[in-house]
Amino acid sequence: MRYKPQTGSFAWFTHRLTGVALTLYIFLHLYVLSNLRDPASYEALMRMTRTPLVKLMEAGLLALVISHGLNGLRLTLLDTGVPTKAQKILFWTAFAVGAVIFVAGAAHMIGGAG
Amino acid sequence: MKGVFGWLFQRVTGLLLMAGLLVHFWVMHFSGSQQISHEFVLNRISSPYWKTFDIAFLSSVIYHGFNGLWGIAAEYVSSPGWLRFSKGLLMTSALALVFTGVYIVTLR
Numbered sequence: 001m002r003y004k005p006q007t008g009s010f011a012w013f014t015h016r017l018t019g020v021a022l023t024l025y026i027f028l029h030l031y032v033l034s035n036l037r038d039p040a041s042y043e044a045l046m047r048m049t050r051t052p053l054v055k056l057m058e059a060g061l062l063a064l065v066i067s068h069g070l071n072g073l074r075l076t077l078l079d080t081g082v083p084t085k086a087q088k089i090l091f092w093t094a095f096a097v098g099a100v101i102f103v104a105g106a107a108h109m110i111g112g113a114g
Numbered sequence: 115m116k117g118v119f120g121w122l123f124q125r126v127t128g129l130l131l132m133a134g135l136l137v138h139f140w141v142m143h144f145s146g147s148q149q150i151s152h153e154f155v156l157n158r159i160s161s162p163y164w165k166t167f168d169i170a171f172l173s174s175v176i177y178h179g180f181n182g183l184w185g186i187a188a189e190y191v192s193s194p195g196w197l198r199f200s201k202g203l204l205m206t207s208a209l210a211l212v213f214t215g216v217y218i219v220t221l222r
Contacts (some may be wrong), residue, residue: 016186019179019182019183019187020182020183022179023179023180023182023183026176026179026211027207027211030211030214030215030218032220034214034217034218036118036152036156036218036221037221039152039153041151042152046150046152048152049150065135069128069131069132069135072128072132073128073132076125076128076129079121079125080125086131103141105139108143108144
């Protein structure tokens with residue numbers, strides 16, 4: 001039997017992948033913040049976050065957060081009474097809302113203000 | 115965490131994280147350009163309210179993330195020995211992260 005990938009299985013796999021990545025990111029995040037003990041090394045790290053590569057990675061992080069958060073909301077709705085047959089429409093709604101938030105957020109981050 | 119409580123807390127912390135993220139992103143990215151300077155951040159964490167928010171937010175994310183990893187481990191790891199090892203590794207990492215967080219918010 002061959003398994004045909006669909007929105008549900010795609011969302012499941014993406015949720016797992018983004019969840020693992022975001023959990024690992026906590027280590028990096030707290031490592032960076034632990035440099036607050038030394039103003040010079042902290043400010044050096046913050047200067048690095050203004051380089052294009054890091055900004056791009058921050059936009060990638062935003063995408064992971066939006067994807068995992070909105071799909072989590074979708075799962076919670078499906079778990080608490082929204083009929084399962086609505087899962088596909090919920091997926092595409094979350095996708096559309098997420099795309100809008102991502103474009104606005106990434107433009108703000110990469111545009112320099114954030 | 116086992117059974118219905120694990121399921122419930124994963125949902126509850128998930129919803130808390132959605133609310134916390136709005137605050138977190140607003141403060142970090144949308145409230146001026148000085149907000150991540152050393153002096154500004156240390157001033158902010160000197161407030162007991164921010165300390166409370168930061169520890170609550172960090173505890174939620176660590177519980178949620180590591181409970182998720184534990185769920186994955188429980189699915190793929192079948193040998194009891196490796197499962198115990200995974201649990202120990204996840205618990206130790208989670209605790210180390212909580213302690214690091216407490217260390218950071220008590221810098222001032």
